[in-house]
Amino acid sequence: MLTEHDLINKGLKATLIAHPLVQHKLTLMRRKEQSSCAFRALLREISWLLCYEVTKDLPLTMESIETPVCSMEAPVLEGQKLAFISILRAGNGMLDGMLDVIPSARVGHVGLYRDPDSLEAIEYYYKVPSQMENRLIIVVDPMLATANSAISAVTRLKQGGAKDMRFVCLLAAPEGIAAFNKAHPDVPIVTASVDQELNDHGYIVPGLGDAGDRIFGTK
Numbered sequence: 001m002l003t004e005h006d007l008i009n010k011g012l013k014a015t016l017i018a019h020p021l022v023q024h025k026l027t028l029m030r031r032k033e034q035s036s037c038a039f040r041a042l043l044r045e046i047s048w049l050l051c052y053e054v055t056k057d058l059p060l061t062m063e064s065i066e067t068p069v070c071s072m073e074a075p076v077l078e079g080q081k082l083a084f085i086s087i088l089r090a091g092n093g094m095l096d097g098m099l100d101v102i103p104s105a106r107v108g109h110v111g112l113y114r115d116p117d118s119l120e121a122i123e124y125y126y127k128v129p130s131q132m133e134n135r136l137i138i139v140v141d142p143m144l145a146t147a148n149s150a151i152s153a154v155t156r157l158k159q160g161g162a163k164d165m166r167f168v169c170l171l172a173a174p175e176g177i178a179a180f181n182k183a184h185p186d187v188p189i190v191t192a193s194v195d196q197e198l199n200d201h202g203y204i205v206p207g208l209g210d211a212g213d214r215i216f217g218t219k
């Protein structure tokens, strides 16, 4: 696994969430004997912590309120409701945890699958909230491998008006971060781990296998 220092040395831009709870839960998820049920629960729990980190600089504005004791100026989130965009299928495994933390967020879906031979992302679904240009858009997908899926989703979202985006994943490969940084230098990446490399099939090593299959028990 790469450290922040390794990322700087390789010229890769991504924020690593080294929080011990995130790291411990991620290790439990990697174990091949973990059930789908436990895998889903852990992904949801890690998503709470990732959501907390990726939103820690959201702008606030002051609002006049009445407490039972007196009136006061109190902080509330500024601007339009943010939107979570889930890259199907595996993004949905993170969506529930994100929505636990910000229940009022809007939600969009971009349906993509990787062609197993070319590893190119093929789109099969697209539905996002209105006024994308006025919202913070947080794109979620547990895996950033070649980055073909994330690059394609973010390109599509920009075409749909999105301007202010962040990409949150669980695991990233150095190759995927390099490709994503090049394609979308304006979109920050937040991840729980940067693993060693991709194998010949475009899987993250050591990784955790196929995230969609592990979430939904389809293998």
Ligand code: PRP
Pocket: 087, 088, 089, 090, 091, 112, 113, 114, 119, 121, 141, 142, 143, 144, 145, 146, 147, 148, 149, 150, 176, 202, 210, 211, 212, 213
């Ligand atoms: C997985 C994963 C990402 C993509 C990452 O999805 O959830 O979307 O692969 O790989 P990439 O960075 O090389 O594009 P997959 O295509 O397996 O579809 P699924 O979520 O429906 O299982």
Ligand code: URA
Pocket: 143, 145, 202, 203, 204, 205, 207, 208, 209, 210, 211, 212
């Ligand atoms: N998609 C996954 O689900 N896992 C990988 O390791 C790579 C792409």
